[in-house]
Amino acid sequence: MPEKRYDVIVIGAGSGLLISSEAAQRGLKTAVIDHGPFGGTCLNRGCIPSKMLIHSADVMEQIQKAKSFGITTKVTSIDWKQVVSRATRTVETEARQILQGNKSAKNMTVYQDTARFVGMKKLRVGKDTLAADKIFICAGTRPSAPPIPGLDTVKYITSDEALRLRKQPKSLIIIGGGYIASELAHFFGALGTKVTILQRSDKLLTNEDSEIAVAFTKAFSKKHNVVLNANTQRVLQKGKNIAVEYTVGNRKQTVVGEQLLVATGRIPNTDILDVAKTGLVTFKPGFVKTNEYMETNVPGIWAIGDIAGVYLFKHSANLEAEYAAHNAFNPNSKVPVPYFAMPHAVFSSPQIGSVGMTEDELKEKKLPYAVGRYAFHKVAYGHSIEDKDGFVKVLADPKTKQILGCHILGTDAATLIHEIIVAMKHHLTVDDVINTVHVHPALPEVIQRAFANIEF
Numbered sequence: 001m002p003e004k005r006y007d008v009i010v011i012g013a014g015s016g017l018l019i020s021s022e023a024a025q026r027g028l029k030t031a032v033i034d035h036g037p038f039g040g041t042c043l044n045r046g047c048i049p050s051k052m053l054i055h056s057a058d059v060m061e062q063i064q065k066a067k068s069f070g071i072t073t074k075v076t077s078i079d080w081k082q083v084v085s086r087a088t089r090t091v092e093t094e095a096r097q098i099l100q101g102n103k104s105a106k107n108m109t110v111y112q113d114t115a116r117f118v119g120m121k122k123l124r125v126g127k128d129t130l131a132a133d134k135i136f137i138c139a140g141t142r143p144s145a146p147p148i149p150g151l152d153t154v155k156y157i158t159s160d161e162a163l164r165l166r167k168q169p170k171s172l173i174i175i176g177g178g179y180i181a182s183e184l185a186h187f188f189g190a191l192g193t194k195v196t197i198l199q200r201s202d203k204l205l206t207n208e209d210s211e212i213a214v215a216f217t218k219a220f221s222k223k224h225n226v227v228l229n230a231n232t233q234r235v236l237q238k239g240k241n242i243a244v245e246y247t248v249g250n251r252k253q254t255v256v257g258e259q260l261l262v263a264t265g266r267i268p269n270t271d272i273l274d275v276a277k278t279g280l281v282t283f284k285p286g287f288v289k290t291n292e293y294m295e296t297n298v299p300g301i302w303a304i305g306d307i308a309g310v311y312l313f314k315h316s317a318n319l320e321a322e323y324a325a326h327n328a329f330n331p332n333s334k335v336p337v338p339y340f341a342m343p344h345a346v347f348s349s350p351q352i353g354s355v356g357m358t359e360d361e362l363k364e365k366k367l368p369y370a371v372g373r374y375a376f377h378k379v380a381y382g383h384s385i386e387d388k389d390g391f392v393k394v395l396a397d398p399k400t401k402q403i404l405g406c407h408i409l410g411t412d413a414a415t416l417i418h419e420i421i422v423a424m425k426h427h428l429t430v431d432d433v434i435n436t437v438h439v440h441p442a443l444p445e446v447i448q449r450a451f452a453n454i455e456f
Contacts, residue, residue: 006031009123009132011115011273014040015305015317016138017098019325023134024107026329031132032102033111033125037095041140041306042314044091049163050183052087054347057190061349064190068386078191080168088164115139117277121300134328137280137288137296137303138321139273141266141312148175150235154242156260159184169193169259173244175232176263177204182220182348184261189224190349196255198230198246205346209358209407211393216409219350219389227255235260268307283309292336294324302328310337313344341424345414350389353417356405356424359395370398372430372454376410379449380441387411392450394420394430401429401456412443419447430454 008023010016013034023030037044066073103110113126123130143158145151157165159180172188174181177199189195197204203217204226220226227248234245242260246253270286281289281297287309294302302324305317320337327334346352362369376382376390390410396403406420423433433451438444 003122003129003131004031005029006109006130006132008134008136009033009130010136010138011123012040012136012138012140012305012307013038013098013102014042014138014140015314015321016040016136017102018318018321019136019138019304019328020102020108021105022325022329024105027107029109030107031109031111031130033113033115033123033130035114036099036112037092038099038102039091039095043098044095045160045163047314048094049087049091050159050187051347052090053083053163054183054187056083056086057187058349060190065386078168080191081166083191084164084166114272116272116274118274120278121298122278133300135301136324136328137273137275137301137307138305138317139269139307141268141306143262144265144267145262146175146232146264148232148235151262154235154237154260156235156242156262158262162188162261165259169257171241171257172196172259172261173198173242173255173257174261174263175244176261176265177201177226178207178263178265179205179346179348181261181263182216182346184263185220185224186348194225194257196225196227196257198227198232198244198255200229200231202228205352208346208352208354209393209405210360212352212354212407212409215389215391216346216348216350216352219409220348223349227253266306266312268309270307293327293334294320294337295327310339311342311344313342316342341421343417343421345417347414350387350410351413353408353413353415354406355417355421356403357395358405358407359393362395362404367404368398369395369404370454370456371395372450372452374446374450374453376443376446379443379445381443382411382446384441385411385443390446392416392446394447394450394454396430396451396454396456398456401431402427403430403433406447408447416444416447419444 007028008030010020011033020030020032111125115123115125118124171194174197185195203213205213230246232246236243241256243256268286288303290303290308304320304324306312323337343355372394376387387410393407395405403424430451438448
């Protein structure tokens with residue numbers, strides 16, 4: 001079968017669609033490859049459905065706290081099918097619409113299959129061989145599983161399956177303590193599943209600022225059975241349940257649950273793509289190496305998103321897609337991706353919002369800094385909602401008063417952090433935030449107080 005040539009090939013129908021759309025609009029013959037469903041991990045198996053499910057957990061927590069505000073409530077039942085189908089209906093509808101939009105787009109050819117490289121800038125997709133001058137690798141990552149003895153003998157789930165369980169488990173064991181584990185523990189636990197988290201470190205969310213991570217772990221441990229410094233030794237079937245044997249120090253223990261969720265990280269899909277066949281350089285554990293323009297070592301090939309391993313966020317992937325497209329289609333005016341002030345959030349309970357460097361990073365780099373903190377319950381609105389765990393932590397340069405980082409734990413942290421994202425992006429100072437009038441008694445006052453509390 002003759003080789004099919006295109007001007008542009010985009011592998012991955014998530015953030016890569018921003019690139020393929022621009023290419024097609026420029027009149028370039030464009031191919032989009034994805035085994036489906038279209039929309040990428042975020043829409044189908046990640047941030048969108050998970051946050052819809054987590055909102056149900058947030059509502060349940062509000063109901064459970066109602067007594068603190070003088071309201072007596074009672075939850076008579078949980079319609080699990082409705083909780084899950086609300087999310088699946090939404091994402092499936094959007095995925096179909098995205099697919100149909102691409103199929104009907106001018107200059108666009110859609111391949112619903114898995115791609116793999118078979119030569120320099122040549123791809124095999126089903127029975128077809130495709131080639132192009134410009135190729136964009138936007139193929140993401142997938143959940144990984146550690147080499148735990150017995151894991152391959154039981155029916156465990158990952159985040160992919162956890163979002164579509166037809167039946168709510170009475171008990172759930174989670175191996176892992178990152179943001180995926182924490183968000184899913186909140187979802188299942190708030191709705192009544194007995195959750196046990198086995199975390200090998202001494203705290204959850206180890207990539208966060210240590211002070212935030214420690215406070216989160218303390219608050220989270222009040223709601224769920226969190227086992228720290230747990231080394232998983234073996235997994236085995238025990239009747240209809242699954243048993244996990246682990247050690248904490250020299251103590252051997254076993255926990256039994258109806259369902260086992262493995263949330264120990266994600267690996268890039270470069271092995272499935274067989275990127276070595278096109279000469280791409282990768283770095284452990286298989287991310288595609290790129291420069292500041294998202295160019296790989298092979299001229300005419302770019303990589304963006306999770307598979308490039310810079311940041312593993314949907315918003316960073318969208319940013320990279322925008323700049324990769326610009327750099328590819330405007331080679332004489334290339335612009336590096338502006339990562340400064342890249343934020344992130346953890347949609348668990350309590351919530352986390354973060355931007356900039358952590359105190360740990362500043363210490364490691366031996367950079368001077370000053371710290372300001374303020375607790376939610378010390379401002380009027382924080383007191384009114386009885387958020388006793390929340391606080392804001394800000395890090396600033398003691399000489400220039402430039403904001404180096406800000407980390408928030410508590411109610412609406414993912415929303416509150418945006419004030420600081422804008423401030424950092426535009427290189428505003430601590431004084432600029434302090435001198436900005438904040439609505440009283442709105443919750444953002446806690447940010448202003450934290451900034452005013454910095455000891456220079």
